[in-house]
Amino acid sequence: RESCSPGCREVSSHMCNAIGVLHGGALMSFCDAALFVIAREHTFETTGRTYVTLSMNIDFMGRCREGALVLAGGEVVKVSSDKDLILVQGWAKAGGASGRVLCVFRGMLKFAPKVSPSEHNKAKGRRSKL
Numbered sequence: 335r336e337s338c339s340p341g342c343r344e345v346s347s348h349m350c351n352a353i354g355v356l357h358g359g360a361l362m363s364f365c366d367a368a369l370f371v372i373a374r375e376h377t378f379e380t381t382g383r384t385y386v387t388l389s390m391n392i393d394f395m396g397r398c399r400e401g402a403l404v405l406a407g408g409e410v411v412k413v414s415s416d417k418d419l420i421l422v423q424g425w426a427k428a429g430g431a432s433g434r435v436l437c438v439f440r441g442m443l444k445f446a447p448k449v450s451p452s453e454h455n456k457a458k459g460r461r462s463k464l
Contacts, residue, residue, distance in 0.1 A: 341368055341371045341372070341405060341406045341407060342403060342404060342405040342406070342430075343364055343403075343404050344401065344402070344403055344404075345360075345398060345399065345400050345401060345402045345403075345404060346400060347400050349400075350399065350400055354399055354400065355397045355398070355399060356397060356398050356399070356402070356404070356436070358394055361392075361394070361404070361426060361436060361437060362390070362392050362439075364404060364406065364426065365390070365392060365406060365424065365426055365437065365439045365441075366387055366390055366441070368406035368407075368408070368424055368426070368439075369387060369390070369422045369424070369439075369441040369443060370385070370443070371406070372406070372407070372408045372409065372410065372422050372424050373385075373410050373420050373422050373443060375410075376410060376413055376417070376420050377420070377443070381417075383417070383445055384445070384446050384447070384448060385420065385443040385444060385445055385446060386443070386444055386446045387441055387442070387443060387444075388419070388441075388442040388443065388444040389441065389442045390439060390440070390441035390442075391439065391440055391441075392437050392438070392439040393437055393438050393439070394436070394437045395435050395436060395437055395438065396428065396434050396435055396436045396437070397436065398428035398429075398434075398436060402428045402429065403428070403429060403430055403433075404426055404427070404428055404436065405426065405427050405429075405430050405431055405433065406424055406425065406426045406427075407424060407425060407427075407431070408422060408423050408424025408425060408439075409422070409423060409424070410422055411423050417445065418444065418445040419442060419443070419444055419445070420442070420443040421440070421441075421442055421443075422440070422441050422442075422443065423438070423439070423440045423441075424438070424439050424440075424441075425437065425438050425439070426439070
């Protein structure tokens, strides 16, 4: 069996829907995590800056079943001049890099500065008064 890098995952039974196929939501969640693997040279692991997914879209193109190895890859398309936004596009394939395309996706990552617990509690209090 192929080894799994941070951008790959073996499909388990709990990730499959009623007809035994990888659930679209599970694939989308995997692709959301893959955005950060693809953009790792610009995010926390390398720069110490934390990001969140601002938006994401996905086009499903294929399917796979339990036991399949799903691999994601892609590229950083653009980083804003202030480095607060990162645009990423990618793909997920079943069976490794030369496998069948399951989907293509595109996402925008937004810089999210760390907030201290006291700042978080203040903001939470302001929201509850709305």
